[in-house]
Amino acid sequence: MSVRTVRGGPRLAAVLLATGLLLTGCAGDGGGVRDAGRAETADKAGTRSASGSAASGSAGAGTGADKGGGSGTGASGPREAHGAEAQRIPGLGPATRAEIPAGTRQAVVVTGINRDSNLASVVVYERDPVTGWAPVTETWPAHNALEGWTDDHNQGDLRSPIGVYGLTDAGGRLADPGSRLPYDQGPAFSVSGTGFEGEPLEGSFDYVVAINYNRVPGNTPLDWGRPLGDDKGGGIWIHVDHGGPTQACVSVPVDRMKELLRTLDPRKKPVVVMGDVDSLGL
Template identity: 45%
Template sequence: MRIGGAMRTKAAAAACGALLISLAACGGSDGGTGSGSGRASDAQPSDRTGQAQARTVDLKRIPDVGDKLQKQIPANSRQVVAVYGEGKNSADSTIVLYTKSGSTWDQTRSWEGHNGKKGWTTDHQEGDKRSPVGVFTLSDAGGVLADPGAKLPYTQSAGFQAPHYWAKSHWNDFDYVIAVDYNRVKGTSPNDPTRPQGQAKGGSIWLHMDHGSGTSACVSLSKSGMEYLLRTLDPDQHPVVVMGDKADLKA
């Protein structure tokens, strides 16, 4: 059930005091200096969408995902965001949205993007600059900008604003965010600092807007890609993200 705007605003305000903790987990590479691996720091990744992209239909399972993670995708999930990391230590990713129709999956959209600046890990720790490998539900969204028509509960708050002592290319990272349900409480604003598994396991892992290079642990893609996901991911379809480097995904 969608949480009322007043309640979510109150929750966002309560979390603002701890926002810098959240941003430290999910913010710009190198603490916002703009350096790091990947593409030029001020570049926007191009969307691989539209008429030129052929739709892949009648897939029996999510491609290039092995049995270990495939079995963790809930049976009732009909929307999967797959994040294919280029390599264990790479910050470059391809993000693909799959939608289930009947008993098969369709590849509907894909985007170029980024993950943690140091790559991926199966044992994420606070500050390791690596994105966690796994299957995670997607329950809550928010950002600096007004709700673009999200189906997930959306919290708009200035508290998401990236600090302006970060490089300017990072200032819009959190205009739109979707919380990855890793070490967080579902049904709360993405910037809620609560971490059920403890601070050492990290948290505040989000899908957010890209600044052209690796993140501190999150997954990033273009503004148009984020808008599409926000308007498409539907709690009634039980969306999840399957994320990791290509080798770990296939394990």
């Protein structure tokens, strides 16, 4: 477990909180909450993948396709699953699987009901070098953005970005529940107001995992850098569900957030694979 403080220390956090820059677009705008966090470095503008990052904001470690666990490596390394032996993640088509880096062994799969829905489900999968992918959690209920999903996310469009994005940094208002990712804790994660359906937003950022869309990986989720520009949005997190749709984030129940923080392992180069069911099936 790794713990660090917000770059610039408590003084900077207090200044940013006072100006509203630490509030993210994960919450409904009924409470005046806006996107925050940071942008992931872009590898190639205009692409969505988990290789470094992308203009649609993806990031992660390495490149390469997930094709049922890959092909065998010969005597010099472990045999990887292939052909009928390789278990694939259900619901992911070849284009989506190709975006998962070859070195990734954990995937948080967020599946939206349809393109315009704010209801989704989440399952965490892990990849075994021989048998392929298998679920390691139950299916969790989730919310995404109010208007659903998009291949071209822009600030304020109230849609969550479709794609494969790295998961490298976590934090929250409450103490670290056992995260393996670097975890920033402090009052800057406090939020108030109400969401789109009048639900209270308090506690939504008690635990968060930053999604590497338009942000710099390796920094606190509160970092404000956006390599792709402010108009491409940012501050997109997985966070505690407040009982309603988000501005762009993904939210799950608080117990599931704690489970997620304890499950994600940086050694397994975790990513989130997110989008509506039809888009993920491509």
